[in-house]
Amino acid sequence: MALQLPSDRTLAMRKPKSPEVNRARILAAATAEFAARGFDAASMDAIAGRTQTTRALINYYFGSKEKLYLAVLQQAYAEIREAENGLDLDHLPPLAAIRRIVEFTYDYYVSHEYFVRLVVSENQAKGTHLKRSPALRRVNRPIVDRLSAVIERGRAAGVLRSDVDPLDVHMAIAALGMFNVTNQFTFGTIFQREMGAKGDVAQRRQVVVDIVLTWLGSARAQAH
Amino acid sequence: MALQLPSDRTLAMRKPKSPEVNRARILAAATAEFAARGFDAASMDAIAGRTQTTRALINYYFGSKEKLYLAVLQQAYAEIREAENGLDLDHLPPLAAIRRIVEFTYDYYVSHEYFVRLVVSENQAKGTHLKRSPALRRVNRPIVDRLSAVIERGRAAGVLRSDVDPLDVHMAIAALGMFNVTNQFTFGTIFQREMGAKGDVAQRRQVVVDIVLTWLGSARAQAH
Amino acid sequence: MALQLPSDRTLAMRKPKSPEVNRARILAAATAEFAARGFDAASMDAIAGRTQTTRALINYYFGSKEKLYLAVLQQAYAEIREAENGLDLDHLPPLAAIRRIVEFTYDYYVSHEYFVRLVVSENQAKGTHLKRSPALRRVNRPIVDRLSAVIERGRAAGVLRSDVDPLDVHMAIAALGMFNVTNQFTFGTIFQREMGAKGDVAQRRQVVVDIVLTWLGSARAQAH
């Protein structure tokens, strides 16, 4: 957007718009296209179209469709990891920290639908590209480490049940948050409930918080 | 499924296959292809290849790629609904009935990965095709009706919390079960945990049962 | 050539011109193109252009560029073998038979330049395609068998030297005949001598006959 053409003449000229800018534009366009259509169905031409460049230029920058896709995936994972860095959980009591993680995750999926779509798309492709990129495989672990720390604190304080695997907790949080986005169209259509960013997001998020906290807090109930 | 061939001889013969058989074969092949690659990336040629027919015949039977896809989707939804019919929940106490629903759902997704992939694929396509087919929209409701009935029984018996929306319960069950299949590749790769049909399915299913039952059963805890 | 367009309407219609005709046309056009430019540089578009069809149709018939090339090669070898079948050497005395083989070979190369160019092209490609096609490997042997038989007759009659390998004879005949075609441009330009089908073909052919017959007939000289 902001497609302003300064003058007719410039159309015929080369436009060495600084490579970083072009790279970023292409990456953004590719993210949108891959998120929208998946790897196979995504079109290099469509990406070029979103950028006012050409397929040839994209290949010049990224080498191939797959390398471009990997760059997109890498950036998407890097972004969520960076967002998680701002979570500041240490100052919160365990249950509040869990609540914040759940809410953050839920909201991130809702507001970064492209990320969810990319992850789903990569799974539909059976993780082919992820497997080939060691850099990518390392990228998504920190959140579980954070979760583990909080759960440990909660155990020590006696407010969290102690027989739970942090990975299962992460899975539950991710599953309940993702489903809201991934299945919004079929679920929404069949059950007439607005999903994703539409409808009563806050209430749906509250249900998820409820599920997770009830589950983790049931320690006390058991204790009695 | 139940792809009964008219007689043993026809197996060895080439051409004269009855139209019903051909239709069924094509549908099966199309299901596999659409589940594997998604609507856009799926290839009519590949479907023809899996059968012993040609692209032209497929168009002759189904009209177009999209109509074929709708037939696939319709059959997939019909199959899970039929499976749910065998659930026989009325003879079970409420909590056991819930447990059965969770386990059934979890297992169905694991053993019918193609169904999950089709649903995901349709969602990645933003529900375009589902929206256009009224028949499809009606197809998946009964499970929620069953769930509602069980929850009502549970409320009456005082073993289930009363402030819960059956649709939320269905969502939680579906989300936790689907995630196991939909995200098996990224989750499995990043966290080194076998997902989907691999690894310790029973234990992972138990976690989901635990989450759901704890959540729904917390009524008693609240009551006290 | 003769690209007569009967009427404007026919352009819009399909033209199911009988597949054999189309196949043959494509094969002829492909032969010309591959002979003219070699495998890599040959263009499917150019072949389509020579045939008033499209690249897609060519792939429909032949599957791929390489398969088309193999079909061309196969036909080219088959043609020369068939021509050799008409040689009728048995009724000729040995030296006359050798002469006929040399003359036939020389003339065939001159009048079927495309064959020579295909063979050269395949050699420039290091025989990659020939190696992959067992059918092709078998195709060019008969001429050496014929040669062997004639040489044997000549030995028995005492008119041909006996210490010569038929394969070497074939090589000499082929080499001297091919060079005339393969190197016509550099040799012709540098030494101002018309080569190939131009200039005094009969005289140049006579030199080759002379070389071969002198060589093979030198038995008698040795004998004295």
Add this chain to the structure above:
Amino acid sequence: MALQLPSDRTLAMRKPKSPEVNRARILAAATAEFAARGFDAASMDAIAGRTQTTRALINYYFGSKEKLYLAVLQQAYAEIREAENGLDLDHLPPLAAIRRIVEFTYDYYVSHEYFVRLVVSENQAKGTHLKRSPALRRVNRPIVDRLSAVIERGRAAGVLRSDVDPLDVHMAIAALGMFNVTNQFTFGTIFQREMGAKGDVAQRRQVVVDIVLTWLGSARAQAH
């Protein structure tokens, strides 16, 4: 050839290579590429890849793909001419001199396959580039002059037949030597005989010597 680097240090360093060295490296890489794939199929990128430079630099040095190709051709012809200069035929009796020429030519083709491939490639291109370069046309004559001188000596000595055109002799020598290299793949594959630099080079060379000397020496037989 004789690609002497200014100092040992420069090998480890990246950029500051003297232009002469770069030119020579590019020329060597281009020779290999053009010999390997022919003019059309050769890739400027591949040439750049074999060097540590870029396509742009090659164009900067040589102007265009065709000019680069002409430089390659020119150098290739210059090299064989230079090699022929070391032949020192005057001290040899005529038949021995012929033998040396044949053996030298045969060996040169075997050991400088790239030269043969370039010549063939240029002929496949119908001599287009050679024709345009007057410098190139002048370059390959001396060998025939040498041959003429030897034949004249042989005639005078009565050991060589007198009715032979030196150009025909050159052609025979070149043809028999080149075929061994140019057709090594098809001939070798079809007749299971190792050609080119492989197999029994000495024996195959001896056959060629035999053919040429028998032909030229047949004067004596005729004389008697």
Add this chain to the structure above:
DNA sequence: AATGAATGAGGGTTCATTCAT
């Protein structure tokens, strides 16, 4: 003197669909 950026043209192949038979 040297090069990264950029591009239009063309490469071969796959595609879903149509149509005559």
Add this chain to the structure above:
DNA sequence: AATGAATGAACCCTCATTCAT
């Protein structure tokens, strides 16, 4: 009822060259 033939559009990628710096 069924199918081989045919096609135009789109696919990703490579190419030799140009130009601003």
